[in-house]
Amino acid sequence: MPKATQPYATAANRYARDVVRGKIAACSYVRQACGRHLNDLERSKSKDYPFRWDRQAAERICRFAANMVHVKGREWAGKKIALEPWQCFILAVAFGWVRKADALRRFREIYAEIPRKSGKSVLGACIGLYMFAADNEPGAEVYSGATSEKQAWEVFGPARQMCLKNPSFVSHFGIHVGAKNLHILDNASKFEPVIGKPGDGASPHCAIVDEYHEHQTPDLYDTMLTGMGARSQPMLAVITTAGVDTSGPCYAKRDEAVKVLEGTLENDQLFAIVFTIDEDDDWTEWPSWEKANPNLGVSVYPDFLQARRKEALQIASRQNILKCKHLNVWANAGSAWINMVKWNACRADVFLDDFAGEPCWIGVDLASKVDLTAMVLLFRRGDEFYLFGRHYLPEETVTLPENAHYQRWVAEGHLVATPGARTDYHYLMDDLLAYADRFSIRELAYDPREAEMLMQEIRERVSFSCIEINQSPAFISEPMKEFEALYLSGKLRHDGDPLLAWQAANVVLRSTRTKAYYPGKERAENKIDGIVAAIMALSRAMLHAEEPFVGMEVWD
Structure with a gap:
């Protein structure tokens, strides 16, 4: 397929270049994620480098997501998803890189830390539906995992609604939409929510762990990851905001992700990106809020964020929780003394x-x-x-x-x-x-x-x-x-x-x-x-x- 007909792959690369060149305001972790992709593109030209970027695979996941529909919001409900450049980048990179030896996917884990109101659940639902129906995996098991039924449905609910609002998609793949699950009779695939620690008998092709910062233990994550051993190209996706417990498993995973981005830890199977502010940024200034929120002006409105910023400036007891949810700055206490970025x-x-x-x-x-x-x-x-x-x-x-x-x-x-x-x-x-x-x-x-x-x-x-x-x-x-x-x-x-x-x-x-x-x-x-x-x-x-x-x- 010529590049002219691969707009999403092209958009992903353009986003990476614009971030690295400073045309798009982004924190160091986003710049490192983009730089990692661009550097790997250069490295892939060597026959000794084991991976290549498959533009068709990158395009396919993005086209799939763009054919889903929004299910929430007066302005968006019922309309097809219009992927923003940063979303193209995440999908195209995480799903586009493959092994040269067998064309199987390189990345098996995604760690994406994204502020509130940036469409995390929509992104997770699209990934889950793709892995459930369109990844050519017989008997695919896809789980939306969380610590509570309500949170598990934050991803599965939109995915189910997307099916109900897209009858051609359901018909094409033979999907049965149940009250609490999705399944395809022809190949025994299923997509369902799971709460707490799942049974050891699961064999996930994909697991979406929403708001991992709320988990007190890594039980669900570990069970999903170890259960993927029989799958040739599974995906475990953590899509979360920052949290208020740095002793939990999410912060430990974040630490691993940051080390991969910084180049101090090598893990070719982990795709990582963290949207936040930098250590030298003044969180009280509006440009810091713009930098940390990639969907500003799309799913999160400037006046909403301006109101949260003003609230944080005026009410000291609200500062840390607002910085946590809208700037992705981790903090343990409502009035913490130590700035953890510093x-x-x-x-x-x-x-x-x-x-x-x-x-x-x-x-x-x-x-x-x-x-x-x-x-x-x-x-x-x-x-x-x-x-x-x-x-x-x-x-x-x-x-x-x-x-x-x-x-x-x-x-x-x-x-x-x-x-x-x-x-x-x-x-x-x-x-x-x-x-x-x-x-x-x-x-x-x-x-x-x-x-x-x-x-x-x-x-x-x-x-x-x-x-x-x-x-x-x-x-x-x-x-x-x-x-x-x-x-x-x-x-x-x-x-x-x-x-x-x-x-x-x-x-x-x-x-x-x-x-x-x-x-x-x-x-x-x-x-x-x-x-x-x-x-x-x-x-x-x-x-x-x-x-x-x-x-x-x-x-x-």
């Missing part, structure tokens, strides 16, 4: 071993023996500080069904699970003594609560000073303000520890009538111990800096 920008390619022999300050926040215990190491190089966390939790707490995030962090090496039902502080002691051999520890700062017996033992075994830190607002306010200034200026560096990042997102700023800061949290399960330990360590490091920071004299 926090993530402080990530550095460093390892603890890089600091062997260097001066070190340690903060320890000992929880009750059934809760999270944190030890944070802090180093200074010039005007920059580097944080490394070490965390401990009883094994019996880790293995509780609701603690999938802790289980993941144990597997990844970010959390130490001590045997039994109570934290064994000897694990912390052993680590501390090992650190004393590797680094020049100047001081250890600790919260006296829960700590006296352990600190007495530590004092008997180490040569450095152990300093009790009063955590009242009068004493912790200035160190918190210095911590805030450092991370906002990019001078408080960390290694990307997801457990420490989760706690950073959990911290809620509290203040007294005299405007003194102190850290808080909205829920008991939103741990902040690692950040408190980091603030304590920073307070001591500041005291011993060659040029002390203003306000630290209260810690003398």
